[in-house]
Amino acid sequence: MMMEEKLVINELEQGRELAKRLMSNLKHTSSIESSKTLISEILRIYQNAIFMLSVNEDDKNIILKRTREIDNKDSKNVSKKRKISEEKKTEKVKVFVGAGQEKGSSIDDGWCWRKYGQKEIHGSINPRGYFRCTHRFTQNCLAVKQVQKSDTDPTIFEVKYLGEHTCNNSSPKTTTTKFSVSMLEEENRAHVTEQPEDIKPKKTEEVMISLEDLEDKKNIFRTFSFSNHEIENVGGWKSNIFPETLMENLSPATSGSGITSEIVAAPASVENSETADSYFSSLDNIIDFGQDWLWS
DNA sequence: TGCATTTGACCTGA
DNA sequence: TCAGGTCAAATGCA
Numbered sequence: 001m002m003m004e005e006k007l008v009i010n011e012l013e014q015g016r017e018l019a020k021r022l023m024s025n026l027k028h029t030s031s032i033e034s035s036k037t038l039i040s041e042i043l044r045i046y047q048n049a050i051f052m053l054s055v056n057e058d059d060k061n062i063i064l065k066r067t068r069e070i071d072n073k074d075s076k077n078v079s080k081k082r083k084i085s086e087e088k089k090t091e092k093v094k095v096f097v098g099a100g101q102e103k104g105s106s107i108d109d110g111w112c113w114r115k116y117g118q119k120e121i122h123g124s125i126n127p128r129g130y131f132r133c134t135h136r137f138t139q140n141c142l143a144v145k146q147v148q149k150s151d152t153d154p155t156i157f158e159v160k161y162l163g164e165h166t167c168n169n170s171s172p173k174t175t176t177t178k179f180s181v182s183m184l185e186e187e188n189r190a191h192v193t194e195q196p197e198d199i200k201p202k203k204t205e206e207v208m209i210s211l212e213d214l215e216d217k218k219n220i221f222r223t224f225s226f227s228n229h230e231i232e233n234v235g236g237w238k239s240n241i242f243p244e245t246l247m248e249n250l251s252p253a254t255s256g257s258g259i260t261s262e263i264v265a266a267p268a269s270v271e272n273s274e275t276a277d278s279y280f281s282s283l284d285n286i287i288d289f290g291q292d293w294l295w296s
Numbered sequence: 297t298g299c300a301t302t303t304g305a306c307c308t309g310a
Numbered sequence: 311t312c313a314g315g316t317c318a319a320a321t322g323c324a
Binding site for chain 3 (some may be wrong): 130
Binding site for chain 2 (some may be wrong): 114115116117118134
C-alpha cells in the first residue's frame with residue numbers, strides 16, 4: 001500500500017474513533033464542551049485526510065521523503081535536541097490575506113498557539129514563524145508548528161506541525177474548527193445582515209457562532225484549500241463537499257466574495273473515487289450533525 | 297495587570 | 311561556520 005494511503009487511512013481511522021466517542025458522549029453524558037471538542041477534532045482529521053488525497057505529486061513526494069527521513073532517523077535511534085525525529089506533518093493552507101495575517105499572526109487551525117519566535121530563512125523572502133501550544137506549560141503539550149508564507153503565492157502558507165497535541169484543547173478558542181476563518185469573518189461582517197447584540201461573536205462562543213452559521217461549511221472550506229491549482233474542476237469538487245441544496249442557498253453576494261475562486265478542485269483521481277466520495281459524504285454528515293445538534 | 301508578540305541573542309546540528 | 315530553532319527580555323495590547 002502506498003505510504004500516503006496509509007496516512008490517509010490512519011487519519012480516517014482516528015476520525016472514526018472520535019466519532020464513536022462523540023456518539024457515546026451524546027448518549028451517556030451531557031458534556032457539551034467535550035462533544036464540541038470531539039467535533040473539532042473529527043473535522044480536523046477529515047481535513048487532513050482530504051488534503052492528503054488532494055496534494056499534487058510533487059507535494060506528495062516531499063511529504064513522503066520527509067516521512068522516510070524521519071523513519072530512518074527513528075530506526076537509527078538518533079536522539080537530537082532539534083526536533084528532527086518528531087512526527088512532522090506539512091500542510092499548505094491558502095488563506096485570505098488580511099491585516100492580521102500580514103502581521104504574521106498564526107493561522108487559526110482550531111488550536112491555541114503562542115508565537116515564540118520568527119526567523120528569516122536563507123533563500124526565502126518571507127520569515128518563518130514559530131508557534132507552540134498555549135498549553136505547553138500548563139498541560140505539558142509539546143505540539144509545535146511553523147508557519148511560512150509561500151514566496152511564490154502570498155496567499156499560501158506552509159504549515160509544519162511537529163508533535164501531537166496532548167492538551168485537552170479546553171481553551172474556548174481551541175474548540176473552533178475554523179481553519180483561518182477569522183480574517184474572512186472580518187470581511188464577511190460587512191455583508192452579513194445585522195444580528196442581535198446578544199449573539200454577536202464573543203471569544204468564548206466562537207464554536208457556537210462557527211457551527212451555527214448556515215454558511216459554516218462554506219467558511220471552513222473556502223479558507224482551507226489545496227495546493228493543486230492546476231485542476232479546476234470546481235463543480236465536481238464542490239458538489240462533493242457541499243450538498244446541492246446548500247449551494248443553492250448560498251447568496252450571490254457571499255458566493256461572489258471569494259468562495260468559488262478559493263476552493264480548488266481535488267485531483268481527478270480523488271473526484272472519481274467512490275471511496276473518496278463516501279468520505280466526503282461522511283464529512284457532510286458530520287458537519288450536518290454538528291449543526292443540528294448545536295441548534296437543538 | 298496579565299497575556300501575547302516581537303526581536304536580538306544564544307544554542308545546536310550539519 | 312552557518313542556518314535553523316529556541317529563549318527570554320522588552321514591548322504592546324486589552
